[in-house]
Amino acid sequence: MTRLYLWGGITLTLHDYHLTLNDVATDKPEYLETVFSLGNGHFGVRANDPISGNPIAGTLINGFYEVAPISYGEGAVGYAKQSQTILNLPDLRHLTITTVSGHPFTTSQRTAVNLDLRTGTLTEQYQVSSQQGETIQLTVKSVMGQTQANYWGISYTLAADSYNGALVVSKSIAVPAEAEDIASADPRKTRMAGIPDCKTDFPAPDLQRYQIKTKRSGQAVTMYLGMTAPQRGTLLKYRVDLGDNQPHTLSYQAYVGNVSANNTIDPIIPTMDHTFKTLEVDSQSYWEKVWAQSEVTVDGHAELDLAIHYNLFQLNQAAGRDGRTAIAAKGLSGSGYEGHYFWDTEMYMLPYFIYTNPQIARQLLLYRYQILPQAKQRARQLGVEHGALYAWRTINGEEASAFFPAGTAQYHIDADIAYAVGKYYETTGDLDFIEQCGFEIILETAKFWADFGAWHQVDGQQRFEFLTVTGPDEYTALVNNNYYTNRMAKHNFELVGYLARKLAERDPNRLAAYGVKPADLAQYKHLADSVYLPYSSDQQINAQDDSFLSKPRWPSDRMTPEHMPLLLHYHPLTIYRYQVAKQADTLLADYLFPADLTLAQLKREYQYYEGVTTHDSSLSRSIFSILAARMGEPEKAYRYFMDTARMDLVDLQKNTADGLHLANLGGSWLALIAGFSGFYLKDGVPFISNHLPKELNQLTYRIRIGESLLEVALSAQTTKVQLLDGPMLQLNVNGQLQTLDHETAVAVTDD
Amino acid sequence: MTRLYLWGGITLTLHDYHLTLNDVATDKPEYLETVFSLGNGHFGVRANDPISGNPIAGTLINGFYEVAPISYGEGAVGYAKQSQTILNLPDLRHLTITTVSGHPFTTSQRTAVNLDLRTGTLTEQYQVSSQQGETIQLTVKSVMGQTQANYWGISYTLAADSYNGALVVSKSIAVPAEAEDIASADPRKTRMAGIPDCKTDFPAPDLQRYQIKTKRSGQAVTMYLGMTAPQRGTLLKYRVDLGDNQPHTLSYQAYVGNVSANNTIDPIIPTMDHTFKTLEVDSQSYWEKVWAQSEVTVDGHAELDLAIHYNLFQLNQAAGRDGRTAIAAKGLSGSGYEGHYFWDTEMYMLPYFIYTNPQIARQLLLYRYQILPQAKQRARQLGVEHGALYAWRTINGEEASAFFPAGTAQYHIDADIAYAVGKYYETTGDLDFIEQCGFEIILETAKFWADFGAWHQVDGQQRFEFLTVTGPDEYTALVNNNYYTNRMAKHNFELVGYLARKLAERDPNRLAAYGVKPADLAQYKHLADSVYLPYSSDQQINAQDDSFLSKPRWPSDRMTPEHMPLLLHYHPLTIYRYQVAKQADTLLADYLFPADLTLAQLKREYQYYEGVTTHDSSLSRSIFSILAARMGEPEKAYRYFMDTARMDLVDLQKNTADGLHLANLGGSWLALIAGFSGFYLKDGVPFISNHLPKELNQLTYRIRIGESLLEVALSAQTTKVQLLDGPMLQLNVNGQLQTLDHETAVAVTDD
Known part of the structure; x- marks a missing residue:
C-alpha cells in the first residue's frame, strides 16, 4: 500500500513497510522480544509473549537506573566506584486469562507478527491454550504514545477457537520478588540491577498505580495501568463470553511517568482518557513526520529496503528527547551494556539526527551539556587540572566503566562529543545552542587535551603527544599517540577557534564571558598545529599508534570462527600484544576527515588495516563500507554494508536478545548516505558523489541542511537532487558545484 | 653477653642481640604484634596481648588459605578466577584470668618485651588489671619449635601486685563467629578470608583439639593445645593462689599440624610431651646453626647491628622449609598481600639462603617445581602454546592477581625464577636438583619466552622482542621491550645451554629424556643472541622500555610527601603516562649483570633513573644502595641502605602492622653483601670489593660457596677473608685473584 502525506506544504508519497516473522532470524522468544520492541525515547516495551512471557521484566525507562558499588579484586585510586544499571521493570503486556471456573490459559504460540513501520503499531496473533488443551485466538495490538510520550496502549482481541465458553480476563502490573544483583562474565551483556522498592495500589477501581523507588540511585517513577473506555472499572476482572462467536476487544493504557531525581513519587494522577485509537493517531502522525524528514528507499532490493526502514524506525524509538537522556547502546530494546550511553551516540547515531531531525540531535547534545559538571570532576580524578573528561560509559555522567584500559583510557570520547557539537552547528547553524551549551563543551574538552597532552621534542621539533591512551580499537590498549585520538584532539582544538569566531561575529564581547582571551585562542591554534599524527614512512600510511605496526600479526590459525x-x-x-584491531580505528579518522589524505594513501591504509581488523565490533563494517565506496569500490562497500544492514534481523552477533545494536543501526544509515552517496559537509556545503553499487537500482533519501530539505536520488545513470522545502542552497554533486532552487532539480548524468 | 658455640668443628664467638620496646617505632598493639611475631617457616604467632588482644586472629600457617571467586566489575577471558587468602587463625597466646569469685582481669599493659635473637625466645612483661582495679604481674615467655616445627610453647608467670589472692587461669582456642570476606581498597593490604569451619573438642581432659576445614580450598589443619607437665589435666581451669607471694608459672604447648590438601583431619593425636624447656633448647640449637652460617656484624653502629640481626632472624622465621611453601610477602608475621608468594622470594630473599643455608634455598625452589603444572596451564590460558608462565601472586600455583596490568603482565617472574635456579646451582653445584627439578623449570620458562616473543625486523636486523609487558616498575605498565624483562629472558635462554652442558657432562643421554635436541640448544642460543635490549643513543643508557624515556616527567609539585x-x-x-618509576627496574638488571655495562654507563644510568624513581616500593632502595656502592659512592650507598635497613623497626611505610616487609629484609642483607662488600659470583668464583662506608668501622659476614664457609671482614684499611670450613677455593678480592686455604687468611690492605 502506498500512502500520501501532506507535510510542510509538500505532498509525499510513501510506501508501506511491515516487519513480520518472515523477516527475522529466529522465533526464539527473547530474540523476538527485542526485535519487535516498541519505544518512544522515554521508555521501551519489549515484545514479551503476553501470556507466557516474563511478567517481571519487559519495560525499560531511559535513564532510570540503579547503582551498586563496583567490587574490584584489586582496586585503585580513581576507579569508577558505582555501577549504573538500567532497571528491568515489569512487563505491561502481560494478561491473565482463565475460564470462569478458574482454569488458566497458560501457554501460547505466536503465529503472526506485523510491525507497521509507518504507524508504529505492532499487531500480533497468538493461539492460547489452557492446561486442558482448550484453545482460543488472541490478537494483540500495541502502540506507543509519541508526542504523548508517557503513554502506551494495547488492545487484546479474544476469539473462540476450540474453546468458546466464558472467560475471565484480568490485568495488572506484577510486583517482583527480591533478587540479587548479578554480574555477567560477558562484558557485552548487562548485569541485572537489584530490584527496586515497588509498591502498588488502586487509587481508582479501574486504575493500578505502581510506584518504583530505587534503593540507592535516588530516583523514582510512577506507572499507571488502566482499561480504556468503555470497559472502565474492570481492570482486574473482566468477563468475556466467547459463546456468541464474536471477537471481543479489550483495551488498556499505561502511563509511565517521568523519572524523578529526588526519590519522590509524583502524587498527581495523570489523565487516563486515551483510547487505543487516539494513541494510534498520535503515533502515526509522529512517524509520518519522521519519515517525511528522513525517508530512505532502496529500489531493487526489497529485503534491504525493509531493513533500512526498520533500522531508522528503531533508531528513532531509542533516542531520548528530553535533554536529560541519550541513546543507550541497546536503545530501549534490551538491557545489554546496562543501558549505558557511549561514544557511539555521537559518532554513529547522531549524524542521522543532525541531518534529518536536528531537534532531537540538540536534545542529545544537551544531555552531554547536563553532565559537564561530572566530566569536570572526572578530569580532576584523573589528575588533569583543567577541563572535562566525559565518562566512557555512563547514565548519570559519572564513570561506570570497571575496566579502564578499554574504558576511561578511551579519552577520545571527549573529542567525539566536541566533533558532534561542531557538526551539529555546521549543519544547523544553531548558534544559540553553541552560545548556551556547545561552546562550553568544546572549551572544556579542549582544556582537557591541552593539560593532558605532553610536549616531546624529536629531531628538533616540538610535537604535542597523547600518551597511554586507548583508541576506538579495544584490541589495542594503553598505547602512545593513537592516530584517531590525536587527530580528533587536533580537531577539538580547531573547533575552539572556529566557534569562537562565530560567537564573536554575533557579539564581540561574548568570548570574555567564557574567560577566553585572544592569547588562549592563539594557544589552541598552536596546539592544533603541533598535535603529532603518527605516520609510517615505510608503509606510507598513518600509523594506528606508535607501536601498532611493529607488532606481529594475529596468527591466522586463530582467526577461524571458533576463535x-x-x-x-x-x-x-594475549590480544594486546598482536597487531589486530577490533574495528576501524585510523580508518575512522580517515572517514571523518576526507581532506586529510590522498586517494592513493587512503587505498594503502584501507588495504593495510583491512588485513588486521576482525570486525568483532558492530561499529566496524559501516566505516569500511563508507571508505570502500569513497575509494570507488562499490562492490566491496556493498558487501560490508550488507553484513551489517540486517545485523539484528539476521541476529548476526547472536546476541540481539540482549538488545539491538543501536550504533550499527546508525552506521547502516551512514553507509548509505556517506558511503553510497558520498555525502559530507564541508564548510556548510554538501558534497555528494554517486557510488551506488550495481546491486541497487536506485537509492533515494532525504536530508536537511539548515532549513533546506533535500531529496537525493541516485541511480547508475543519474544523481538527482531536489529541494523539497526551505531556501535554495549550493551543493557539489559529483565534483560540480551547483545551485539548487525550487524550480529545477539538480540532475547529473553519470559517465 | 658473648656466647661461644661449637659448630662443625669450629668454635664461634657470637654476641647477644635482644630486641626490646626501646628498639621499635611505636607501642601500638598491632604494630608490636607484627614486630615481635615468632615463626618457624611452618606457622607464625603474632605477639598479641595475651589478655586484651584479639583471640580470634593471631596465628598464620604457611600455605593454609581459603579461596573465593574474584568479582570483576567487568570480567574477561583468562582472568584469575579465585582469590587465595591466608587464613587468620585463632590466637594461641590468649589467656583468661579471673578471681575465684569470677571477676575477670580484662586489661593489660605491656611494660617490657625482650626478643632474644640468639635463642628465639620472646619474653614479655605485663601489668594486668581487673575491672575493680586490682593488678597482678604477668611474665610471658614463648618460643617456636624449630626442628620440631609443629610445636610452640608458652609459659605464663603470675605474681601478686595490688592483688594477691587466688586466681583461676584458663586457656583455650577461641571459635570465631561467622564473618564475611572483606576486600580492602589498599592493594597492599589483605582481604579478610572467610572464616573456615572450626570444630573443637577435648580428646583428653588436658588437651583441646581444634579442627579447621576450609570451605572451598579443600584444605584442613588440626591444632592441639595442652598444658605441659606438671599441671596436666587442668587446661581449662587452673587455680593459682598468689597469697604465698611467690611467682607461679604455668606452661602450655600447642601443636599445629601439617596442612592436609584433601580436606581431611588427621586422626592421630600427636605426642604432647614437650616442656617449655625442651622447646627452648630446640629453638636455641637451631638458631645457633643459623647464626653460625650467616652471622653478619656491623661494628661501630649498634642500632644497625641489631637491625641486621633482626632482619635475618625474621627472614629465617618466614621461609617455608617443606618444599610445598615459600616466603609470603609478609612472611608469617601478618596477612598483608593475602599471604601470597611473589617474585620477591627469588630476587630479594633467596640469595641470602643460597649463600648461607642452601638446604632452605632448595626447598623454596622445590615449591616452584611443585607448581610447574599450574604454570604450564597458565601459559595456555594466556594463549601461549608452549612452556610455563608462573603466576604473579599465588599460594597454590594458580594466578590470584586480579589486576593484570600490574600482575600477570609481569612475565619477568618466569625469568626471575629461572635466574634463581641458575644462581642456586652456580653457588652450590647441586646438579641433582637441576636434574630432578631445576632444568625442567628453566626449560619450560625458556619455552614460554620463545613462544611469547616476536621477531621484528629493524634496519635489516631481526630482533626478538617482548611486547605488552610490565617490568618490575609498576608505575609503567603494558609497554614494549622492558629492558629488565628482555635481559632476564635472554639470561633464561642462556641458562638452558649452560645447564644442558652440565647435565650432559654427567650423563650424555640425559638431555634426550627432557626432549631436548642439539638443534633446540642452538635455537635457544640464537634466541639469547637475538633478544632486543633497548638502548638510548641520545642518553647513552639502557632504556627502560621503548617509550619510557620519551614520556614527560612526573610533575615535581606532585612529588611532595602528601602525594x-x-x-x-x-x-x-595518570601514573602510567609519565616517566616515573616505583622502583629500580633497568637498574635491577644492571645489578644482576655487572659485566653488561661500563662503570661510566652505569653512572649515567644510575643518575638518570634515580631522577625518575619514587622508591614507593620497598624493593627499590636496596638496589640503589648496592649500585651506589659499586660505583664507588659508599656514602650514597649508606644513605639508601639506612633508609631501609630499619624499615620495619621504624615503621617507615606506616603499614608494618599488616606484616613485615620480607623482601626488604632480604634486600638489606643484599645491600651489605653485594653492596658494601661488592660480592658477586662469576663462573663460580666469588668476587669481593671493599666499598665500606666511613660510618661503619667493620663489616663481618659469613658466606658459603659450595662446601666452603667463609668469613669476610671489611674495614677501612683491610679486606680479610678466612676459610672457616670446607675445601680451599679461589677468590678475587679487590681485583686480585687469591687462593684461600685453612692456613692463612687472605688479607688485602686497601689503598
Whole structure:
C-alpha cells in the first residue's frame, strides 16, 4: 500500500513497510522480544509473549537506573566506584486469562507478527491454550504514545477457537520478588540491577498505580495501568463470553511517568482518557513526520529496503528527547551494556539526527551539556587540572566503566562529543545552542587535551603527544599517540577557534564571558598545529599508534570462527600484544576527515588495516563500507554494508536478545548516505558523489541542511537532487558545484 | 653477653642481640604484634596481648588459605578466577584470668618485651588489671619449635601486685563467629578470608583439639593445645593462689599440624610431651646453626647491628622449609598481600639462603617445581602454546592477581625464577636438583619466552622482542621491550645451554629424556643472541622500555610527601603516562649483570633513573644502595641502605602492622653483601670489593660457596677473608685473584 502525506506544504508519497516473522532470524522468544520492541525515547516495551512471557521484566525507562558499588579484586585510586544499571521493570503486556471456573490459559504460540513501520503499531496473533488443551485466538495490538510520550496502549482481541465458553480476563502490573544483583562474565551483556522498592495500589477501581523507588540511585517513577473506555472499572476482572462467536476487544493504557531525581513519587494522577485509537493517531502522525524528514528507499532490493526502514524506525524509538537522556547502546530494546550511553551516540547515531531531525540531535547534545559538571570532576580524578573528561560509559555522567584500559583510557570520547557539537552547528547553524551549551563543551574538552597532552621534542621539533591512551580499537590498549585520538584532539582544538569566531561575529564581547582571551585562542591554534599524527614512512600510511605496526600479526590459525570474537576466547594481554584491531580505528579518522589524505594513501591504509581488523565490533563494517565506496569500490562497500544492514534481523552477533545494536543501526544509515552517496559537509556545503553499487537500482533519501530539505536520488545513470522545502542552497554533486532552487532539480548524468 | 658455640668443628664467638620496646617505632598493639611475631617457616604467632588482644586472629600457617571467586566489575577471558587468602587463625597466646569469685582481669599493659635473637625466645612483661582495679604481674615467655616445627610453647608467670589472692587461669582456642570476606581498597593490604569451619573438642581432659576445614580450598589443619607437665589435666581451669607471694608459672604447648590438601583431619593425636624447656633448647640449637652460617656484624653502629640481626632472624622465621611453601610477602608475621608468594622470594630473599643455608634455598625452589603444572596451564590460558608462565601472586600455583596490568603482565617472574635456579646451582653445584627439578623449570620458562616473543625486523636486523609487558616498575605498565624483562629472558635462554652442558657432562643421554635436541640448544642460543635490549643513543643508557624515556616527567609539585606513595593518590592511568618509576627496574638488571655495562654507563644510568624513581616500593632502595656502592659512592650507598635497613623497626611505610616487609629484609642483607662488600659470583668464583662506608668501622659476614664457609671482614684499611670450613677455593678480592686455604687468611690492605 502506498500512502500520501501532506507535510510542510509538500505532498509525499510513501510506501508501506511491515516487519513480520518472515523477516527475522529466529522465533526464539527473547530474540523476538527485542526485535519487535516498541519505544518512544522515554521508555521501551519489549515484545514479551503476553501470556507466557516474563511478567517481571519487559519495560525499560531511559535513564532510570540503579547503582551498586563496583567490587574490584584489586582496586585503585580513581576507579569508577558505582555501577549504573538500567532497571528491568515489569512487563505491561502481560494478561491473565482463565475460564470462569478458574482454569488458566497458560501457554501460547505466536503465529503472526506485523510491525507497521509507518504507524508504529505492532499487531500480533497468538493461539492460547489452557492446561486442558482448550484453545482460543488472541490478537494483540500495541502502540506507543509519541508526542504523548508517557503513554502506551494495547488492545487484546479474544476469539473462540476450540474453546468458546466464558472467560475471565484480568490485568495488572506484577510486583517482583527480591533478587540479587548479578554480574555477567560477558562484558557485552548487562548485569541485572537489584530490584527496586515497588509498591502498588488502586487509587481508582479501574486504575493500578505502581510506584518504583530505587534503593540507592535516588530516583523514582510512577506507572499507571488502566482499561480504556468503555470497559472502565474492570481492570482486574473482566468477563468475556466467547459463546456468541464474536471477537471481543479489550483495551488498556499505561502511563509511565517521568523519572524523578529526588526519590519522590509524583502524587498527581495523570489523565487516563486515551483510547487505543487516539494513541494510534498520535503515533502515526509522529512517524509520518519522521519519515517525511528522513525517508530512505532502496529500489531493487526489497529485503534491504525493509531493513533500512526498520533500522531508522528503531533508531528513532531509542533516542531520548528530553535533554536529560541519550541513546543507550541497546536503545530501549534490551538491557545489554546496562543501558549505558557511549561514544557511539555521537559518532554513529547522531549524524542521522543532525541531518534529518536536528531537534532531537540538540536534545542529545544537551544531555552531554547536563553532565559537564561530572566530566569536570572526572578530569580532576584523573589528575588533569583543567577541563572535562566525559565518562566512557555512563547514565548519570559519572564513570561506570570497571575496566579502564578499554574504558576511561578511551579519552577520545571527549573529542567525539566536541566533533558532534561542531557538526551539529555546521549543519544547523544553531548558534544559540553553541552560545548556551556547545561552546562550553568544546572549551572544556579542549582544556582537557591541552593539560593532558605532553610536549616531546624529536629531531628538533616540538610535537604535542597523547600518551597511554586507548583508541576506538579495544584490541589495542594503553598505547602512545593513537592516530584517531590525536587527530580528533587536533580537531577539538580547531573547533575552539572556529566557534569562537562565530560567537564573536554575533557579539564581540561574548568570548570574555567564557574567560577566553585572544592569547588562549592563539594557544589552541598552536596546539592544533603541533598535535603529532603518527605516520609510517615505510608503509606510507598513518600509523594506528606508535607501536601498532611493529607488532606481529594475529596468527591466522586463530582467526577461524571458533576463535571469534577474540574477546570471548583470549585474555586481553594475549590480544594486546598482536597487531589486530577490533574495528576501524585510523580508518575512522580517515572517514571523518576526507581532506586529510590522498586517494592513493587512503587505498594503502584501507588495504593495510583491512588485513588486521576482525570486525568483532558492530561499529566496524559501516566505516569500511563508507571508505570502500569513497575509494570507488562499490562492490566491496556493498558487501560490508550488507553484513551489517540486517545485523539484528539476521541476529548476526547472536546476541540481539540482549538488545539491538543501536550504533550499527546508525552506521547502516551512514553507509548509505556517506558511503553510497558520498555525502559530507564541508564548510556548510554538501558534497555528494554517486557510488551506488550495481546491486541497487536506485537509492533515494532525504536530508536537511539548515532549513533546506533535500531529496537525493541516485541511480547508475543519474544523481538527482531536489529541494523539497526551505531556501535554495549550493551543493557539489559529483565534483560540480551547483545551485539548487525550487524550480529545477539538480540532475547529473553519470559517465 | 658473648656466647661461644661449637659448630662443625669450629668454635664461634657470637654476641647477644635482644630486641626490646626501646628498639621499635611505636607501642601500638598491632604494630608490636607484627614486630615481635615468632615463626618457624611452618606457622607464625603474632605477639598479641595475651589478655586484651584479639583471640580470634593471631596465628598464620604457611600455605593454609581459603579461596573465593574474584568479582570483576567487568570480567574477561583468562582472568584469575579465585582469590587465595591466608587464613587468620585463632590466637594461641590468649589467656583468661579471673578471681575465684569470677571477676575477670580484662586489661593489660605491656611494660617490657625482650626478643632474644640468639635463642628465639620472646619474653614479655605485663601489668594486668581487673575491672575493680586490682593488678597482678604477668611474665610471658614463648618460643617456636624449630626442628620440631609443629610445636610452640608458652609459659605464663603470675605474681601478686595490688592483688594477691587466688586466681583461676584458663586457656583455650577461641571459635570465631561467622564473618564475611572483606576486600580492602589498599592493594597492599589483605582481604579478610572467610572464616573456615572450626570444630573443637577435648580428646583428653588436658588437651583441646581444634579442627579447621576450609570451605572451598579443600584444605584442613588440626591444632592441639595442652598444658605441659606438671599441671596436666587442668587446661581449662587452673587455680593459682598468689597469697604465698611467690611467682607461679604455668606452661602450655600447642601443636599445629601439617596442612592436609584433601580436606581431611588427621586422626592421630600427636605426642604432647614437650616442656617449655625442651622447646627452648630446640629453638636455641637451631638458631645457633643459623647464626653460625650467616652471622653478619656491623661494628661501630649498634642500632644497625641489631637491625641486621633482626632482619635475618625474621627472614629465617618466614621461609617455608617443606618444599610445598615459600616466603609470603609478609612472611608469617601478618596477612598483608593475602599471604601470597611473589617474585620477591627469588630476587630479594633467596640469595641470602643460597649463600648461607642452601638446604632452605632448595626447598623454596622445590615449591616452584611443585607448581610447574599450574604454570604450564597458565601459559595456555594466556594463549601461549608452549612452556610455563608462573603466576604473579599465588599460594597454590594458580594466578590470584586480579589486576593484570600490574600482575600477570609481569612475565619477568618466569625469568626471575629461572635466574634463581641458575644462581642456586652456580653457588652450590647441586646438579641433582637441576636434574630432578631445576632444568625442567628453566626449560619450560625458556619455552614460554620463545613462544611469547616476536621477531621484528629493524634496519635489516631481526630482533626478538617482548611486547605488552610490565617490568618490575609498576608505575609503567603494558609497554614494549622492558629492558629488565628482555635481559632476564635472554639470561633464561642462556641458562638452558649452560645447564644442558652440565647435565650432559654427567650423563650424555640425559638431555634426550627432557626432549631436548642439539638443534633446540642452538635455537635457544640464537634466541639469547637475538633478544632486543633497548638502548638510548641520545642518553647513552639502557632504556627502560621503548617509550619510557620519551614520556614527560612526573610533575615535581606532585612529588611532595602528601602525594606519596603515588599509587594511593593517583589513578593508574595518570601514573602510567609519565616517566616515573616505583622502583629500580633497568637498574635491577644492571645489578644482576655487572659485566653488561661500563662503570661510566652505569653512572649515567644510575643518575638518570634515580631522577625518575619514587622508591614507593620497598624493593627499590636496596638496589640503589648496592649500585651506589659499586660505583664507588659508599656514602650514597649508606644513605639508601639506612633508609631501609630499619624499615620495619621504624615503621617507615606506616603499614608494618599488616606484616613485615620480607623482601626488604632480604634486600638489606643484599645491600651489605653485594653492596658494601661488592660480592658477586662469576663462573663460580666469588668476587669481593671493599666499598665500606666511613660510618661503619667493620663489616663481618659469613658466606658459603659450595662446601666452603667463609668469613669476610671489611674495614677501612683491610679486606680479610678466612676459610672457616670446607675445601680451599679461589677468590678475587679487590681485583686480585687469591687462593684461600685453612692456613692463612687472605688479607688485602686497601689503598
